[in-house]
Amino acid sequence: MDLQNVPQEGNKTLGGHKKAVYARDAGGHIVAVASRGWEVEEIVTSQALEQLQALTEAARQKVLSGLSSPLEYWMYARRMDLPLLAQTTGIWRWRIRRHFRPKIFARLSPGVLARYAEALGLTIKEMQRLP
Amino acid sequence: MTFAHHRHAAHCESGVASNLISHHGVPISEAMAFGLSAALSFAYLPFIKLSGLPLIAYRQPPRAIIKGLAKALAAKFRFETFRTPAAGQARLDELLAQGHVVGLQTSVYWLPYFPEDMRFHFNAHNLLVYGKEGNDYLISDPVSEETVRCDAAALSRARFAKGVLAPKGLLYTVEKLGQSAISPQAVRNAILKTCRTMRAPLPIVGVRGIRMLANKVARLDPVAHETSLFVGHIVRMQEEIGTGGAGFRFLYAAFLQEAADLTAMPALAEFAERLMDIGDDWRAFALATARMVKKRDAMNPEKLAGMLRNLAGKEDAFFKELKAVVS
Numbered sequence: 001m002d003l004q005n006v007p008q009e010g011n012k013t014l015g016g017h018k019k020a021v022y023a024r025d026a027g028g029h030i031v032a033v034a035s036r037g038w039e040v041e042e043i044v045t046s047q048a049l050e051q052l053q054a055l056t057e058a059a060r061q062k063v064l065s066g067l068s069s070p071l072e073y074w075m076y077a078r079r080m081d082l083p084l085l086a087q088t089t090g091i092w093r094w095r096i097r098r099h100f101r102p103k104i105f106a107r108l109s110p111g112v113l114a115r116y117a118e119a120l121g122l123t124i125k126e127m128q129r130l131p
Numbered sequence: 132m133t134f135a136h137h138r139h140a141a142h143c144e145s146g147v148a149s150n151l152i153s154h155h156g157v158p159i160s161e162a163m164a165f166g167l168s169a170a171l172s173f174a175y176l177p178f179i180k181l182s183g184l185p186l187i188a189y190r191q192p193p194r195a196i197i198k199g200l201a202k203a204l205a206a207k208f209r210f211e212t213f214r215t216p217a218a219g220q221a222r223l224d225e226l227l228a229q230g231h232v233v234g235l236q237t238s239v240y241w242l243p244y245f246p247e248d249m250r251f252h253f254n255a256h257n258l259l260v261y262g263k264e265g266n267d268y269l270i271s272d273p274v275s276e277e278t279v280r281c282d283a284a285a286l287s288r289a290r291f292a293k294g295v296l297a298p299k300g301l302l303y304t305v306e307k308l309g310q311s312a313i314s315p316q317a318v319r320n321a322i323l324k325t326c327r328t329m330r331a332p333l334p335i336v337g338v339r340g341i342r343m344l345a346n347k348v349a350r351l352d353p354v355a356h357e358t359s360l361f362v363g364h365i366v367r368m369q370e371e372i373g374t375g376g377a378g379f380r381f382l383y384a385a386f387l388q389e390a391a392d393l394t395a396m397p398a399l400a401e402f403a404e405r406l407m408d409i410g411d412d413w414r415a416f417a418l419a420t421a422r423m424v425k426k427r428d429a430m431n432p433e434k435l436a437g438m439l440r441n442l443a444g445k446e447d448a449f450f451k452e453l454k455a456v457v458s
Binding site: 012013014016018022032039040045046049052078081119121 | 251377424
């Protein structure tokens, strides 16, 4: 890649930041250049984000119709999945799955709630309902 | 308070390593740090999943750059991990008070200065802390153009994130540098190591790893939504997560160019040119994939697999010939 071909496409996913990429200057030296982004990167990052947003929205609908607890919503809203939430809290996956049931979630002890809230970076009150 | 050796870098670990070693009096570029630690690679690990997608890496595992550099420069780094965030923060404060510049491993997700759309749960991000003012740490994050600040609570959370590659509060400092210059022999050894890695007789590493990934891509169903996610994920690992373009190939080419002068082997400069061209092919693969993800072109896994196989062939020949020239 030559210097004049370094994309400067102003990706929205970079939030105004610039990233360093390496390219050849006029003298043939390979140097670091600040790039405002390449559309290719924006497409694949947006794709990953949209996937996470779709999971979050699906969980929100489930909570609204009483099929799941807000815990499932917050897990996806924090860009986590079941294995990661299990590792972060030290609570087994099958127990977390159980806690996705609204009735069981409503009866959780303060200790377990505090572990979830800590892992998700929320207060217990915030975690017990949708935003 | 400022940090004189903050330089914007393509990749966090090579950037941190080069800035930290420069701070200790041996000026070293990011590309040299990357090449000298033999960090270029390819690995396809279908059994390690991140958000349900396999680990695909264009470089050696985390910490390989720092450890490889320590070896090449006869340097001593001190690594420490902690059981509790409180102990980790106390030790960081103590080292800063003694005037050290401290390297940290963190999660990206909990760093507030990162762009919102780039905050994923990736646990092996490296940065340098060079001071503390009030409740804020002063940070030289090499993927950021300027130095930044981060409050103590957020930094602590980022250092003690759990999951794959959990940092456990890892911090590191340079205890001593054994050499004040880079020896041509160390550069040659590093190049040979990379040639060995890229042509290793393991199915998931190097050129064979690329071929195995190509076979996996070829078997994907053109109409399934998962196919689009899978191939998009490859491109994210190659371009988006701080590789300097083309999955570190451009960065390694910069190293080969520098190595040509250092070792007085002009042939290496020609290899640098050739690797730039291979990098352009990786970029073409990324572009073709993104067009399919965006549905501008029809999803065609067979075509993408063909491009990967072509790249594997080119890199196979490249590293074979590079090895012959250096050894």
